[in-house]
Amino acid sequence: xxxxxxxxxxxxxxxxxxxxxxxxxxxxxxxxxxxxxxxxxxxxxxxxxxxxxxxxxxxxxxxxxxxxxxxxxxxxxxxxxxxxxxxxxxxxxxxxxxxxxxxxxxxxxxxxxxxxxxxxxxxxxxxxxxxxxxxxxxxxxxxxxxxxxxxxxxxxxxxxxxxx
Numbered sequence: 001x002x003x004x005x006x007x008x009x010x011x012x013x014x015x016x017x018x019x020x021x022x023x024x025x026x027x028x029x030x031x032x033x034x035x036x037x038x039x040x041x042x043x044x045x046x047x048x049x050x051x052x053x054x055x056x057x058x059x060x061x062x063x064x065x066x067x068x069x070x071x072x073x074x075x076x077x078x079x080x081x082x083x084x085x086x087x088x089x090x091x092x093x094x095x096x097x098x099x100x101x102x103x104x105x106x107x108x109x110x111x112x113x114x115x116x117x118x119x120x121x122x123x124x125x126x127x128x129x130x131x132x133x134x135x136x137x138x139x140x141x142x143x144x145x146x147x148x149x150x151x152x153x154x155x156x157x158x159x160x161x162x163x164x
Contacts, residue, residue, distance in 0.1 A: 047141075050144045051138070051144050053107070053110055053138065054136050054138055054144060054147055057107050057110055057136045057147075058149050059159070061114075061134050061136070061149045061157070062149050062157045062158075064081060064092070064102070064104065065081070065149070065155075065157040066156075067094065067101075067102070068101075068119070069121050069125050069156070071094070071096060071101055071121075072121035072122060072123055072124075072125055073123070073125045075123070077096050077097060078096070078120055078123065078128070079095070079120070079121045080094070080095050080096075080118050080120045080121075081118060081119040082094075082095065083114065083118075084106070087114075088112040088134065089106060089112040091103070091105045091106045092104050109138060110136060110137065110139060111136070111138075111139050112135070112136050113135045114132065114135070115131045115132050116132075119131045121155055125154075126153065126154055126155045127153060130153065132164065133148045133149060133150040134148070134149040134150075134164070135148055135163055136148075146161075146163055147161060148160050148162060148163060
């Protein structure tokens, strides 16, 4: 009886001529693992992004308050920060007299509450009237901590975690 020998294709080829790559099973396992990692990571990433938006908005408000105070001192004139129509979350403008110094756009996905009226810096760099704090929070969620930007009577803003 004659014995038959089967050779595995490519087994006797030199290593330099073998074709490399992934098998279909290896590719499917990799895609499955990536899918599981994305399913775990995406919800926490959304929370991270919302938290960063809140921090960015609080920084923007703090910097515009510092800017307005600086301009009031530099120009030796009143500088007014005015909310856009619909409130602070729709943006604001900074003006000295009739000239607009800067304009800020609305923040999407955030709720910003602040003073009921304008915030006015006198030429001394102090606020003309006490200003309630700016409360910034992510819309539609309570799991993201809110931030408060408060302004001292001397006109210096400060930011902290939590409600005002």
